Amino acid sequence: MNIMKNLLFYIILVMIITQITFLLFPFPELDKFKSKSYSPCLFDRKGTLLHVIPLPDGQRREYARLDEIHPDIISVFIQSEDKRFFYHHGIDFIAVIRSLSLNIKSGYIVSGASSISMQLARMILPHKRGITGKLWEAINAIRLEAQCSKEEIIELWLNSIPVGMNTTGIASASRVYFHKDVKMLTKLEACILAVIIRNPSLYNPFSEQELLIDAVKKLAIRMGTGSGTERESRLEKEIRSIISNLTPFEWPFLAPHFSLYVKNNLSPDELTPGRKISGREIATSLDLALNHLVEEKIRHALDKHQHNRLTNGAALVLNNRTREILAYTGSNDFNDKEHAGEIDGLHIHNQPGSCLKPFLYAYALENGFSPNTLLPDIPTDFGTDEVYRPVNFNNRFHGPVRLRVALASSLNVPAVYMITRLGVENFRQKLVELGFHSLDNKEHQFGSGLALGNAEITLFELTQAFSIFPAKGIKAPPVWKYRKKARIPDGKRVFSPYTSAMICHMLSDNASRALGFTTDSVLNTGIPVMFKTGTSNQFGNIWALGATVNYTVGVWLGNFSGKTVIGMPGSSIPAQIVKEIISIIDRSPEPFPVPEEAKKVRICSLSGGLATDACPGIVEEYLPYHASIKPCDFHYRENGMLKTKYPPLYTSWAREQLGNDMISLPYEYETPFIRQPGDGEYFYTDPSIPVSQQAVKFEIIHTQMNDILSVFVNGIKADDITYPYTWFFPLKKGKWCITVKDHDSSDIVRIMVK
Ligand SMILES: [Zn+2]
Numbered sequence: 001m002n003i004m005k006n007l008l009f010y011i012i013l014v015m016i017i018t019q020i021t022f023l024l025f026p027f028p029e030l031d032k033f034k035s036k037s038y039s040p041c042l043f044d045r046k047g048t049l050l051h052v053i054p055l056p057d058g059q060r061r062e063y064a065r066l067d068e069i070h071p072d073i074i075s076v077f078i079q080s081e082d083k084r085f086f087y088h089h090g091i092d093f094i095a096v097i098r099s100l101s102l103n104i105k106s107g108y109i110v111s112g113a114s115s116i117s118m119q120l121a122r123m124i125l126p127h128k129r130g131i132t133g134k135l136w137e138a139i140n141a142i143r144l145e146a147q148c149s150k151e152e153i154i155e156l157w158l159n160s161i162p163v164g165m166n167t168t169g170i171a172s173a174s175r176v177y178f179h180k181d182v183k184m185l186t187k188l189e190a191c192i193l194a195v196i197i198r199n200p201s202l203y204n205p206f207s208e209q210e211l212l213i214d215a216v217k218k219l220a221i222r223m224g225t226g227s228g229t230e231r232e233s234r235l236e237k238e239i240r241s242i243i244s245n246l247t248p249f250e251w252p253f254l255a256p257h258f259s260l261y262v263k264n265n266l267s268p269d270e271l272t273p274g275r276k277i278s279g280r281e282i283a284t285s286l287d288l289a290l291n292h293l294v295e296e297k298i299r300h301a302l303d304k305h306q307h308n309r310l311t312n313g314a315a316l317v318l319n320n321r322t323r324e325i326l327a328y329t330g331s332n333d334f335n336d337k338e339h340a341g342e343i344d345g346l347h348i349h350n351q352p353g354s355c356l357k358p359f360l361y362a363y364a365l366e367n368g369f370s371p372n373t374l375l376p377d378i379p380t381d382f383g384t385d386e387v388y389r390p391v392n393f394n395n396r397f398h399g400p401v402r403l404r405v406a407l408a409s410s411l412n413v414p415a416v417y418m419i420t421r422l423g424v425e426n427f428r429q430k431l432v433e434l435g436f437h438s439l440d441n442k443e444h445q446f447g448s449g450l451a452l453g454n455a456e457i458t459l460f461e462l463t464q465a466f467s468i469f470p471a472k473g474i475k476a477p478p479v480w481k482y483r484k485k486a487r488i489p490d491g492k493r494v495f496s497p498y499t500s501a502m503i504c505h506m507l508s509d510n511a512s513r514a515l516g517f518t519t520d521s522v523l524n525t526g527i528p529v530m531f532k533t534g535t536s537n538q539f540g541n542i543w544a545l546g547a548t549v550n551y552t553v554g555v556w557l558g559n560f561s562g563k564t565v566i567g568m569p570g571s572s573i574p575a576q577i578v579k580e581i582i583s584i585i586d587r588s589p590e591p592f593p594v595p596e597e598a599k600k601v602r603i604c605s606l607s608g609g610l611a612t613d614a615c616p617g618i619v620e621e622y623l624p625y626h627a628s629i630k631p632c633d634f635h636y637r638e639n640g641m642l643k644t645k646y647p648p649l650y651t652s653w654a655r656e657q658l659g660n661d662m663i664s665l666p667y668e669y670e671t672p673f674i675r676q677p678g679d680g681e682y683f684y685t686d687p688s689i690p691v692s693q694q695a696v697k698f699e700i701i702h703t704q705m706n707d708i709l710s711v712f713v714n715g716i717k718a719d720d721i722t723y724p725y726t727w728f729f730p731l732k733k734g735k736w737c738i739t740v741k742d743h744d745s746s747d748i749v750r751i752m753v754k
Pocket of ligand 1 (some may be wrong): 604632
């Protein structure tokens, strides 16, 4: 009966072939098969494999183009499965006749004579076993050959064969069995794979080694790899050695949050490479080594501050020119289930505190304000329906402050004053334009507290927006793709070159941030770096942003659980991380460029007006060319005495702070001014410490930061000092008179060492 069945099968087959060859049926199943998803491989910018993206069912199925596989390797598979592949049109009649005679001899089907085209046809259109199924397989193989070249067929087949271990295709197979890229496969390894694919469970290299070794040896001999007893035994040894050394493979998952971010941003084309897309390998912009360092810095800081209940952190490093993402860390540890490490901290929403201020002041500069505009830092009630009285971080009010100082020292009252002048809703719209899409569709939901960052945004948005300043006012989205010749992305101008240059200048100005942070804070790097820090929700979120001309770094620390943070961990903790990252990527950054279309003007440090002879403190400021500036009207001389007159807005503050006549007050400091030690103080030497290691620290305030001050001890010149004007006096018993002089004024203290 079986013989009859077989005969019938082949007769019908030959009849149909002759007809179908002339007909080109559309083959929609083939098109669908070609457009199925594959697993892209993500690499870092230096070529390290980060992740092979699994398919939704957990399978890995990489796509290898034919030109990525060595011809010898391809020929192993063809020899093993269908050696006359290039000489038939879908059906190998020699194999059919051979299999027919084998089947007749044995009385049942021992060989199916399936060509590679028939196998592929079965994958495209699965069918039931039996003669009808076989018939369809043959018909579809011919349809396939009519529509595809031999190269296309072999490529599609190599990428579609099940290879066990939850993988499909030889690219993933060479990864999972040999831990290597398919390009690196040797001929013998290809022989092993060619046998495994015949039946992955029967030839499982981890459990069925003897069976596999035997079959591989036969194939290798057929391939001409070894003949003769000696060569065959050497060959067997070689095969045995490869197979017994195979170890289970763990799919890499490096920079996990970044890998998932890229996966979510892949286009459908990149997930279905087919033949048209150039490869399954996706080079990303990430620098894995840098990313590891960033992870380490975060881990180290969190370990150190465990007692504060800071359990998580995130960081982003961007190249300002190319906008490439260089480091992307979403949490302390992706695998830490206890602290929800899988959450991507770059995209969670939190209040940024003072980190929104740079955008507010930049917006102000675009709307008629100047770096020398005076802003009131005095107790102020804002709002009509509810009274809102902000205070500063240091709980002090500083009276009239220049915009530059208000931003660099992160003062709160001037920021709230500014937003009430500019309009809260206008500022929200500007933030959306800068890329804060968390604030989309939130019209009129905020009050003036927006100036102090009470709206929830993400670190990703914040860092990319901060990079707009060093990028000269051009906004462009962060780029995760790596190109050898990095393209400067097209962007949109959101701030003028002057505004962006001024924000860089102000936020990298150590002297201006002294009011809020003192000059020896962690932000004082001695190199041109701009910083902004922020805290919110009772220190539950602490943030720091830093940038040089070339790079921008953003760091957030807090916890995902929303639990209260213990103590008051300051933003100097993330600022320290930012500083360390910058010192790695940009050891000697170039200075921020001088603002274009600006003039350098000498202004009074108190009033912001054009400096006059009466002004005791003078600073230089960059103002727009067209800006007109009035002379200082705070300072004047009366009978040779320097006097200061505060405008009415500041008089009550001045009276409270300075305790003097509100209309005319002597200027607070004549500089240089020795802030410490005080005049007439006593010091004692400590007998337990060597005398040579004991000294008194002198802190001198001087407003002209470029000056060199001279220090005299009992009238004899002892030293020249430069900004920030600290000096150490070695303790020696006796009475000492210390004088600090600039070219025309001086201050003196008398101390005694006992
Ligand atoms: Zn003045």
